[in-house]
Amino acid sequence: MEPERMLQILFSLEDASVIETVVIPSARGRTTVCVSSQVGCAMNCQFCFTGRMGLRKHLSTAEIVEQAVFARKLFSDEFGSITNVVFMGMGEPLHNVDNVIKASSIMVDEQGLQFSPRKVTVSTSGLVPEIKRFLNESNCDLAVSLNATTDEVRNWIMPINRRYNLSTLLGTLREELRLRPKSIVLFEYVMLAGVNDRSEILG
Numbered sequence: 001m002e003p004e005r006m007l008q009i010l011f012s013l014e015d016a017s018v019i020e021t022v023v024i025p026s027a028r029g030r031t032t033v034c035v036s037s038q039v040g041c042a043m044n045c046q047f048c049f050t051g052r053m054g055l056r057k058h059l060s061t062a063e064i065v066e067q068a069v070f071a072r073k074l075f076s077d078e079f080g081s082i083t084n085v086v087f088m089g090m091g092e093p094l095h096n097v098d099n100v101i102k103a104s105s106i107m108v109d110e111q112g113l114q115f116s117p118r119k120v121t122v123s124t125s126g127l128v129p130e131i132k133r134f135l136n137e138s139n140c141d142l143a144v145s146l147n148a149t150t151d152e153v154r155n156w157i158m159p160i161n162r163r164y165n166l167s168t169l170l171g172t173l174r175e176e177l178r179l180r181p182k183s184i185v186l187f188e189y190v191m192l193a194g195v196n197d198r199s200e201i202l203g
């Protein structure tokens, strides 16, 4: 099987900032566009280049939606229609929660981009109050970037854990999902050799 290839689009904004959008075709007929929600990011995750930039600015609703519109225009002939959207590009989407909720609702609206809510996923490093708000106001899926199973390791990999530790994060998710059994939360785990891949950490 041929390896999947990713295509990167660089957008230059009015203030000359540059953001990145990635299109990921898959052999299974799924084509995903990965959109950015901020220029830079304030979360400073250890494994992430964007985190080292610090936060430069939040993207507007239009700047977020335009990335999916443009990817659709540019690549539909080549790969067939874009089937999925993930908010996993530059930035912590829930740090820009107002514009991300608006952009994701335009993406799934009948008058908008008409994606199924099950095909639009917003990822977060774990901003607990904004997670509650997102689950309350959006019908799109949520993904939580977990990357560790202990506070000791997660505090180091993802400094946001010092504000909202694993017990607070997972407790909130359990509570919110009990209230909304139809909501879906996915967990992401980047394996870092010698840091979070030891069997005593993975359990």
Ligand code: SF4
Residues within 6 Å of the ligand: 041, 042, 043, 044, 045, 048, 049, 050, 051, 052, 089, 090, 091, 092, 125
């Ligand atoms: S939240 Fe995402 S973009 Fe921000 S530093 Fe962490 S991994 Fe990078």
